[in-house]
Amino acid sequence: TNDLENRAIAILKANDRGGYTVPTAGLYPYQWNWDSAFAALGFATFDRDRAWREIETLFDGQWEDGMVPHIIFRKNDPGYFPGPDIWGSRTEPPTSGHSQPPVVASVARWLVETGGREDERRAHEMFPKLMAWHEWWHCYRDPDETGLVGIVHPWESGRDNCPDWDIGMNNIVVPDDLGTYHRRDTDWVDPSERPTQETYDRYLTIVKFGRECGWDHDIVVREGPFFMADPCVQFVLMRADRDLMALAERFDDARARGRIADWVARDEAGAQAMWSDEACGFVATDLRTGSKSPAITNASMLAFYGGAGTEEQRAEMVRHAREILDGCRYVFPSWDPRHEGFEQRRYWRGPVWSVMNWMMAAGFERHGLADLAMRVRRDTLAMVRQSGFFEYFDPLTGEGLGGPNFTWTAAIHLALVS
Template structure:
């Protein structure tokens, strides 16, 4: 009998469950990734609330003493993935990578609490101070000069690994001679033409080397590391997260934390002007070392409404761009503007569509009253899965599924939003 997509999505979450945490997909990504896990929790919350909270609790079990929640937690060593714990040298238990990823947990926790029972409130409350420490870490170590804008120290911290956004920052990285041969595993699991190039990979590893050589001193990395750029996705996820942290603080009777989160949000809103591009009609990535701006509209630019960033005029302009870009492809929302020469419909974050980012864009659009655009995006997200199955990401021109199969976050977003 033909299984429903809903049942398939549930089965994928169960299948990728490694006991308290899920892997994004078997083989290609055999560890716990930060934002994948948070979205997984939203998926689990539709059929198993206890398991949903476990996912987030296990994620926070890898939190560093300084408050950082790392982007990968290496619960059990797996030779299938490179770079593994021996490259990061985090010196933590459990071992982990040395930077973070978009901080989406506050928003997911608030959603789970609002749609749940007293149990959900208790579980959220138990994690609340850890969540607050993570947000404080972002504001302290990723914005050391208190500009209202956080930087990322590695393209992997954005979650949008090889987006052309990072090219201006990556071009300046000098690859050390002693990097050695890199035993990449990703290109043995999926088509190399859809993955980052070897040159890009060497630069990723050069940043990792700088990090462990300074013992993951986050101020040193932000001030003197090889790479420091503004990512609209991380900035907007953090702003939305601060808004939701403030709401959780109100709920839990923590007025001091509520005031702190509201002050962060106000400061961040003011900071957003510094990476707005009139040429593009949206917020774009910015190299904090040189001041250079990226040159095209991305799915991260489209997240501005989710964070309520930008002036009313800017929001109007970027909504026009969102609509024009949706008209330019069959499945939204592409990770790079299809009208731009650098667009590649199949290469990872240089064009393809990603369900999790669609989810955040869709929420922003619908909250701003752009219901037709929001529905269109939700339909596109569902149609991509109907066309190809639960792939990691999809070609925006054809809906063809690409990258890993039976992918956790695609299944989770199907259950939580796109069904």
């Protein structure tokens, strides 16, 4: 192993809080859902037991209805806002009130297929919990069984301030009694690399609504301030449903196979509902108004990872990919630079994220697009070499942005070089 690999391993170890890792010390002091899924990929390169622990501990926070929340608050840390009191989950351990892209089933399958009997045993043990979580998505987040799963907060997408959400966020009225609060994120990171204050007020408006109805999913979905479909959640779930199916086959579970087959059929119908003729691609869709986002994102590009679309649609997506690749020193940007709203340093409004690249490259490869996969992987490694293990990167300069010594950036680096 070389120097960078040793540093990546050291970051995972330093962010380890005993069975789970924090995304980065200071800025994110708890366990985050999809961060842990990717952390497991990194741990697997040097400690498979620890890789499993990382995703097993996530289910300590699983709700009775199957939801796996996006943050698990193991102990109160005043360095983060909004903490457990603001969420008011009434669970033990306390958690946030919504979920995050369900990557875990895909990671579990990957661990099984690259491992041995012990991996198989642990996946089997986790299987019913994964089934319950996927069931939750298909039931509570798609109550009309359209195939399109919705998200109730931009945080549920993991792509917090992407311009995709402006459509739904613009309709949110911030109540007079929201109260004053002290943001903590901008204590750690330059405000120009974080969501604006106006955006933050709206995030908290949604949290207030959820807390006040006791995070009743039916109410939040039907009456809450925000309900949109996210290409990231949709395509990640689509991939994860297929991976769960592979596990169900391995475990010879006929009942689960039948259930998952229904989901997989619906997933494609949902993907089709995200197709926009204007943008000529798969884009975020407001499930209240039907409005569609105007531009392609790194989440749109996960269509290949999910296995969505017709051949013609995929050809259009490849055309977008090549044009965006030509316009950026480092790919893949989180918002199409050809579009208004692109901000190269601001979080999900332009910067590049290693985890998205990792999934995207796997999808390209699966569809025989080896040159695209190679470019995405090469850039992912190059930005780290140039700038270190930052949370995200400027697509035009490769500068590292957001939090330093970031767990998932280190984990993806290890997964790519191993």
